[in-house]
Amino acid sequence: MDKKVVIISASLRKDSNSEQLAKAFAQGAERAENEIEFISLSGKKMGFCTGCLSCQKTFRCYMQDDAAVIAEKIKNADVVVFATPIYYYGISGQLKTLLDRCNPIFPQEYRFRDVYLLMAAADDNPHTTDKVISSLAGWVECFPRCRLAGTVFAGGVTAPGDIKNHMALKEAFDAGMHI
Numbered sequence: 668m669d670k671k672v673v674i675i676s677a678s679l680r681k682d683s684n685s686e687q688l689a690k691a692f693a694q695g696a697e698r699a700e701n702e703i704e705f706i707s708l709s710g711k712k713m714g715f716c717t718g719c720l721s722c723q724k725t726f727r728c729y730m731q732d733d734a735a736v737i738a739e740k741i742k743n744a745d746v747v748v749f750a751t752p753i754y755y756y757g758i759s760g761q762l763k764t765l766l767d768r769c770n771p772i773f774p775q776e777y778r779f780r781d782v783y784l785l786m787a788a789a790d791d792n793p794h795t796t797d798k799v800i801s802s803l804a805g806w807v808e809c810f811p812r813c814r815l816a817g818t819v820f821a822g823g824v825t826a827p828g829d830i831k832n833h834m835a836l837k838e839a840f841d842a843g844m845h846i
């Protein structure tokens with residue numbers, strides 16, 4: 668209750684499956700009376716990290732685009748939720764770009780303690796998520812006061828909207844309820 672929850676939906680397509688997971692999580696977290704901020708990366712301006720490392724001294728990126736704004740919101744949340752389509756058995760490029768752009772947070776105090784990963788893919792094999800989870804786990808390990816608190820996977824969904832009636836929607840709702 669009363670946690671500040673930032674939910675990032677990384678899919679750029681309409682009627683996205685992973686976005687439905689993100690919305691279900693948001694509904695659960697809202698039901699439990701938390702404060703939700705829902706951010707879609709669709710339409711956002713996000714430059715690639717150029718590796719200059721100036722942010723390690725200035726605590727801000729020289730590129731003041733949408734990624735810089737979102738990184739600041741992540742820094743100040745209690746709970747951060749990333750929802751992504753699985754691309755080539757990893758996280759989507761747009762989510763990776765955002766994670767890299769969180770580099771200004773690295774030398775700073777940050778508030779987030781729990782991170783959740785919600786994923787959608789065509790493949791329904793339970794091992795589909797192995798490399799996806801480990802790619803986010805590397806980022807989480809770099810922020811030692813936070814942990815990967817939970818994951819939800821919707822497999823067997825390919826076309827937009829395929830996730831309708833998928834049991835992972837309830838799992839996402841329940842995860843949101845119990846943050």
Ligand SMILES: Cc1cc2nc3c(=O)[nH]c(=O)nc-3n(C[C@H](O)[C@H](O)[C@H](O)COP(=O)(O)O)c2cc1C
Nearest residue numbers: 678683684685752753754755756788789790824825
């Ligand atoms: C570039 C690209 C790569 C993909 N790679 C995989 C993959 O490695 N494994 C898989 O099961 N599905 C893969 N898919 C299918 C998507 O994960 C699937 O369509 C998913 O439902 C998309 O989620 P979204 O609706 O939230 O965008 C890929 C799709 C695209 C466009």
